[in-house]
Amino acid sequence: MSEEQLKDTTAMPVAGKPPATVQVTWSGDHVFEGVRSSGGPAITMDSSGKQGPSPVDTLLCALAGCTGVDVVDILTKRRTPMSALSVEVVGERFAGTPSRITKIHLVYRIIGAGVERVHAERAIELAVTKYCSVRDSLDPNMPITWALELNGSYSE
Template identity: 45%
Template sequence: MNVTWLGEHRFVGVNPSGQQLLIDNSPTKIGVSPMDALLGALATCTAVDVVDIMAKRRTPLTSYRIEVEGERAETHPKRYTHITVRHIAGGSGVMLDALTKAVHLSHEKYCSVAASLNAEMSVEAVVEESAVPS
């Protein structure tokens, strides 16, 4: 990835395929901050794994979102010290134990972003009530 300064605290990253990512830590934010981008990378990295694992188990998801929050140190470099990741999913036949297994497999074995972070993590799986079969 190549990163180019756009002025203020705004940068654009371009990967070898040409996709762009706007990182913005300026007062007039029009992009995400570097730390928000890190949380987003963690969430999407694990999400890809969970979607694939659930599909392989023949219980594909029809709804899915990840809520991710980070607590930061008060002193520089103000890194994340604790990150909470909540996977909320639904679909026909999706059971909590299978979703929990998929989430833990991703966080503990497959997600390279999670493996790269030096922060304590809490991970939770929730099956949406409206999506639970009756």
């Protein structure tokens, strides 16, 4: 390892976490199957959206799933578990090529009798800004905003 690589702590692996390794195989047309190299369930990605979400949609799903796990864990630790959670994600796209995502907005819909808005908002804020490894893997300058709908009551 070069001296420059040793100084770059952003490239250092997290202690105890093995590298994430996946295998993606072309299935024809614009369809690809992805699976962890160690095995497990596969996901189908299809840029035409016929057999599965596109790769970009899959990225947005990964962000929602990653932050969602954190929200569930944080609220469970507060002993205010929810009965339902869904996350709607809108990724604005660049008009040129590549059509990269330029801005993301997440809407968290939480149902739970004992969940207080202030605690749900704090859980979401921590998930989006501190704990989600998918978010931290994206461009740090990309704007990511969120809103909360708690028990049917919406606020931004």
